[in-house]
Amino acid sequence: MGRYTGPKGRINRRLGTAVFENAGATRALDRRDFPPGQHTRRKKVSTYGLALQEKQKIKYYYGLRQGQLRIYFDKARRTKGNTGEQLLILCERRLDNVIRRAGLCKTRPQARQGIAHAHFQVNGRTVKSPSFLCRPGDVITLRNRPGLVKLYKEIVEEVVGQPADWINSDPKGLTATVATLPSFEDVSLPVEVGQVVAFLSR
Structure with a gap:
């Protein structure tokens, strides 16, 4: 199964977190901050169910398939430091x-769509893989096409929130440079990662 393309508002309500940032999905969570479904009475969630929810947050937030998440987990387990x-x-x-x-x-x-359509370059080379892992010093630019420049200048004007501290961003110039590797404190997703590690270690 590929990445999720269904109703995003339902996922936000199910997980109780704005894992999808588009206006409709966040509005659905704001209006009805309870899980979707006909019955208002909810059963107590088991430990397994809670861990599953935390894993699903990561999958939907970053747009990962189960296999991709497993690959990242195996790589993280082989890296020094806390696996989660x-x-x-x-x-x-x-x-x-x-x-x-x-x-x-x-x-x-x-x-992700822009990358797949070859809108962006990393260090002067077009990259079409959203899963490309950036390193410190990588410079991300928009391809020099008048139509793309016009499109993304309009998009940048509507973006909400400040750029991450570990990225030197120039929205007006439509460029960004990865200054350092992100730390755990830079992660913007509220998730109990310890439960995810326990779940994936089963």
């Missing part, structure tokens, strides 16, 4: 996330 923190740092380094955190797109799905 390393997992989220790997997700933060994805090109689609960096473009979103730099303020060049309004949402991660929008950034």
